[in-house]
Amino acid sequence: MLVEEVMKTKVHTLTPDDPIIKALQLLHEHHIRHIPIVDESYCVIGIVSDRDVRDASPSILDEPSESEQLKSPIHSIMTTPVTTVHPLDFVEEVASIFYEQEIACVPVMRNDKLVGILTEKDMLHTMIQLTGTHVQSSQIEVKVLNKPGMLPQVMQVFGKRKVNISSVLIYPYKPDANYKIIVIRIQTMNPLPTIKDLKESGYEVLWPKMPGMTS
Template sequence: MKVKEVMTKELISIKPNGSAKDALDLLFKMHISGLPVIDEEGKLVGMFTEKDVLTYILPSYIDKVGRFVYDENPKSIKKKFLELGNIRVSQLMRRDVITTAEDASCCEVARIMLTQNVRRIPVLNKEKKVVGIITREDIIKSYAKEAGWGTD
């Protein structure tokens, strides 16, 4: 099965110069954990995820200090959270985005998801424009469909 057959075509994306707060609100509203960031020319420039927000608001040394448990939230977390309104999506987003082509096989995309530890991959057409997004759920559902499971 090809990616274009199972991907989500109604793409919701955000602009790089939008505020990080608005982007986060959109994630909450949509009940998803990440969105592609697409510029005015329709070019994919990054991915904005909850992980990027967490990376920003938690102390930057958190991954270096091992077991360093905060009993109470440090004041800096609240301060940084409030700053999200003044920060642009482009400042927090991940720029090295893994993408796939419309004609790639689902199995290949699943392999990338497992080995690169990503949940969703933007799908590009030959002109390098984003035409959809494929998630782990899309792939599993396609396998379920192939196996004859009744999924809605």
């Protein structure tokens, strides 16, 4: 899945010379958490978060004169440089950027111009869609040898039942690197017939563990 398929294209921005209070107003009015800061050519040169603005805002215990700090230019609190992504980047790869850099938002740039924004909430929603957990389904985990050709072999079993597959994921089997786990979500609330087929074909089903059924 590409970034352009899930990014928000309506982005609220500010210039580096806008006052901090303007950022505060934008955050409250539109219920957002990040504001890209752009130059005259709409290129992202910084970003501010609700936390940045909150830290710069005077406490209710401060003297009234302290509110003057909200008139300071936004460039005084913005984060720079900014990690950006391209609309044609893969969402799965961008997820690693969120994790490795511990960030909650990335502006999306094309030809040095801001065209969208992607937040951690957008990423979470996308991951839910990719894993198929947003639809009514059953999850089956199959332990197989870690070698080429195992996925199509397992899929043949599902094909015989003509079940609708929501998603397929593969991850390592931690206790033994010679194996891997294939996770298949199928759109049925009764996975028993498929599980039976898998076991009869010699596959070890790790989940679900059905009473009276051994691997």
